[in-house]
Amino acid sequence: xxxxxxxxxxxISEGSLILDLGCGNGRISVNLAKLGFRVVGVDIxxxxxxxxxxxxxxxxxxxxxxxxxxxxxxxxxxxxGMLFDVILIYWTTILGFYGDKSVxxxxxxxxxxxxxxxxxxxxxxxMSYDSVALRAGLVGAKASYYTDxxxxxxxxxxxxxxxxGSILTVTRRYYRKSDRNLLFLDEVTFxxxxxTLHELVGMAEESGWQYVKAYKDVDTLEPYTPxxxxxxxxxxxx
Numbered sequence: 001x002x003x004x005x006x007x008x009x010x011x012i013s014e015g016s017l018i019l020d021l022g023c024g025n026g027r028i029s030v031n032l033a034k035l036g037f038r039v040v041g042v043d044i045x046x047x048x049x050x051x052x053x054x055x056x057x058x059x060x061x062x063x064x065x066x067x068x069x070x071x072x073x074x075x076x077x078x079x080x081g082m083l084f085d086v087i088l089i090y091w092t093t094i095l096g097f098y099g100d101k102s103v104x105x106x107x108x109x110x111x112x113x114x115x116x117x118x119x120x121x122x123x124x125x126x127m128s129y130d131s132v133a134l135r136a137g138l139v140g141a142k143a144s145y146y147t148d149x150x151x152x153x154x155x156x157x158x159x160x161x162x163x164x165g166s167i168l169t170v171t172r173r174y175y176r177k178s179d180r181n182l183l184f185l186d187e188v189t190f191x192x193x194x195x196t197l198h199e200l201v202g203m204a205e206e207s208g209w210q211y212v213k214a215y216k217d218v219d220t221l222e223p224y225t226p227x228x229x230x231x232x233x234x235x236x237x238x
Contacts, residue, residue: 144159
C-alpha cells in the first residue's frame with residue numbers, strides 16, 4: 001500500500017492514530033486498519049460512511065477503525081479531545097471543494113489543533129494547478145475522457161478549466177455497458193479550486209504546519225516534478 005511507504009519513511013509505526021479526513025467509503029481507512037494502524041474515518045456523506053462501516057465489518061477490522069459522519073470545516077469541534085499522529089487527505093477530496101482559499105486555510109488550522117506536536121499531515125494524490133493547466137493548454141480548456149470503471153460500468157468525464165479563478169468544473173456521466181452500447185445511468189457535476197505546490201505550502205505554513213517534502217509518486221517516493229506531478233505533500237505539526 002502506497003500510504004504505508006510514506007508512513008514508514010516518517011517513522012509512523014503500527015498502533016499510531018490516523019485520521020482519514022474525507023474518507024469516502026473507507027477503502028484507505030480499512031486497508032490502514034488491516035496494517036495495524038488505529039484509524040478514524042470522517043466523511044460528510046452518510047451513504048459513504050454506511051458503506052465504510054460495512055467494509056470494516058467484512059474485513060474484520062471493526063476494532064481498529066471507527067467511521068463518523070462529519071464536516072471537515074468543523075473537524076476540531078467534532079473530534080475534540082482526540083490527538084492524531086497523522087491526518088490524511090487522500091485524492092482531491094477536501095481542499096479545494098469549497099472554492100474558497102480562506103475556508104481551506106481554516107480547515108488546515110482546525111486539523112492542526114487535533115494533531116499532536118510532531119505529528120504529520122499528508123496531502124496525497126491531489127490535483128495540482130500545474131498539471132491541470134498543462135492539460136488545458138494542450139487539449140483545450142474543455143476536454144472529455146472515457147474510463148472503464150469496471151467490467152460493467154463506464155464513465156465519461158468532461159472537464160472545463162477556468163485559469164482566472166483556478167477552478168476546474170468536472171461533469172461525470174456514468175453508463176452501464178451492454179453489448180456494444182452504453183446505457184446512461186446518472187451524472188454528477190462538481191467544482192474544485194486547484195492549487196500550486198507553492199500555494200498549498202503557504203496555506204499550510206499559515207495554519208501551523210511545516211513543509212517537509214513533496215513527491216512525484218506515492219508508490220516510488222520520487223521527488224516532486226513541476227508540471228508532471230500531482231500534489232503528494234508531507235507537512236509536520238510545529
